[in-house]
Amino acid sequence: MTTTSATNRPSSITITRPDDWHLHLRDGATIASVLPDTARQFARAIVMPNLKPPVTTTAQAVAYRDRILAALPAGMQFEPLMVLYLTDNTPPEEIQRAKESGVVHAVKLYPAGATTNSDAGVSDLAKCYKTLEMMQKVGMPFLVHGEVTDPAIDIFDREAVFIDRVMKPLRRDMPELKVVFEHITTKDAAQYVAEADQYVGATITAHHLLYNRNELFKGGIRPHYYCLPVLKRELHRQALVAAAISGSKKFFLGTDSAPHAKGLKEHACGCAGCYTALHAMELYTQAFDQADALDKLEQFASFNGPDFYNLPRNTGTITLQREEWQVPAEVPMGNATLVPLNGGETIGWKFV
Ligand SMILES: NC(=O)N[C@@H](CC(=O)O)C(=O)O
Numbered sequence: 600m601t602t603t604s605a606t607n608r609p610s611s612i613t614i615t616r617p618d619d620w621h622l623h624l625r626d627g628a629t630i631a632s633v634l635p636d637t638a639r640q641f642a643r644a645i646v647m648p649n650l651k652p653p654v655t656t657t658a659q660a661v662a663y664r665d666r667i668l669a670a671l672p673a674g675m676q677f678e679p680l681m682v683l684y685l686t687d688n689t690p691p692e693e694i695q696r697a698k699e700s701g702v703v704h705a706v707k708l709y710p711a712g713a714t715t716n717s718d719a720g721v722s723d724l725a726k727c728y729k730t731l732e733m734m735q736k737v738g739m740p741f742l743v744h745g746e747v748t749d750p751a752i753d754i755f756d757r758e759a760v761f762i763d764r765v766m767k768p769l770r771r772d773m774p775e776l777k778v779v780f781e782h783i784t785t786k787d788a789a790q791y792v793a794e795a796d797q798y799v800g801a802t803i804t805a806h807h808l809l810y811n812r813n814e815l816f817k818g819g820i821r822p823h824y825y826c827l828p829v830l831k832r833e834l835h836r837q838a839l840v841a842a843a844i845s846g847s848k849k850f851f852l853g854t855d856s857a858p859h860a861k862g863l864k865e866h867a868c869g870c871a872g873c874y875t876a877l878h879a880m881e882l883y884t885q886a887f888d889q890a891d892a893l894d895k896l897e898q899f900a901s902f903n904g905p906d907f908y909n910l911p912r913n914t915g916t917i918t919l920q921r922e923e924w925q926v927p928a929e930v931p932m933g934n935a936t937l938v939p940l941n942g943g944e945t946i947g948w949k950f951v
């Protein structure tokens with residue numbers, strides 16, 4: 600990492616090219632609208648499989664990867680890392696095929712009903728044990744949307760309860776399965792991951808580092824700040840920042856950039872997900888800068904992820920400058936419009 604500064608507040612930062620370890624690119628015309636935003640900043644991304652219908656087989660993952668690469672503008676370099684969507688019926692042989700393909704890098708748990716396009720997800724992890732054993736055997740990471748779906752559990756407690764009800768039994772039964780606790784949002788999850796062994800890691804989004812749940816209700820209800828797991832109290836945000844800047848190898852960057860058309864966000868029953876691919880590194884840099892920890896950004900954004908996934912670190916670099924600019928209020932998405940997080944607002948770092 601290099602920084603340039605006139606004072607002790609650096610005016611720019613250069614780090615090894617980062618990767619995004621949790622990304623939604625969707626399908627069809629949307630891919631071409633959102634992919635350049637990610638490919639400009641990141642060398643690779645773990646591409647989430649919650650399409651309609653979901654990406655449940657290696658053959659579907661290979662075809663989806665081809666559609667992504669076909670939408671990549673000429674001259675841009677980007678490698679999509681594919682993920683299978685686990686169902687109650689995913690056979691262990693599918694894991695072997697995925698491993699042999701060389702393009703599938705993980706399998707994702709969506710507890711049925713937990714989030715966007717999770718209806719085909721897992722009803723009970725006990726049904727998947729043969730498949731999980733195969734993943735453990737071949738070294739295929741298991742990415743988890745870590746929230747219980749029990750309607751009796753308060754929405755703000757669903758992640759913490761997931762640790763006791765799902766994570767602990769899973770880790771007890773499958774101790775050498777690599778698990779990534781995706782988009783953690785609580786002090787409880789940060790602490791659980793920090794204290795776990797080397798088989799457990801976690802992604803953290805920029806918006807969960809920057810905002811607490813007050814943001815959802817500032818001056819009125821603000822649907823563009825609604826995502827799952829939902830933003831939590833300030834004490835949780837502070838715990839996530841502490842984890843990200845701690846120097847621990849277990850925490851890495853995953854934007855969870857999740858595009859939904861404007862009309863479906865600004866709606867009586869609005870979709871969950873924040874679009875941050877447009878200005879992802881700017882937001883992370885802002886979060887680390889606010890914590891006076893710019894020197895920890897490169898490890899979090901560019902080293903910990905590839906190390907966990909046993910992939911090489913990237914070789915190029917990117918630079919961000921301390922400079923104010925206005926995030927566009929809207930951008931096109933296929934035939935629809937997309938409102939980025941912070942749309943119309945001024946932010947203090949700019950990708951060069
Ligand atoms: N994070 C979200 O709020 N939404 C994601 C799904 C997910 O990652 O849970 C989406 O696909 O829209």
Ligand SMILES: [Zn+2]
Nearest residue numbers: 714744827828
């Ligand atoms: Zn999720």
Ligand SMILES: [Zn+2]
Nearest residue numbers: 623647855857
């Ligand atoms: Zn996601």
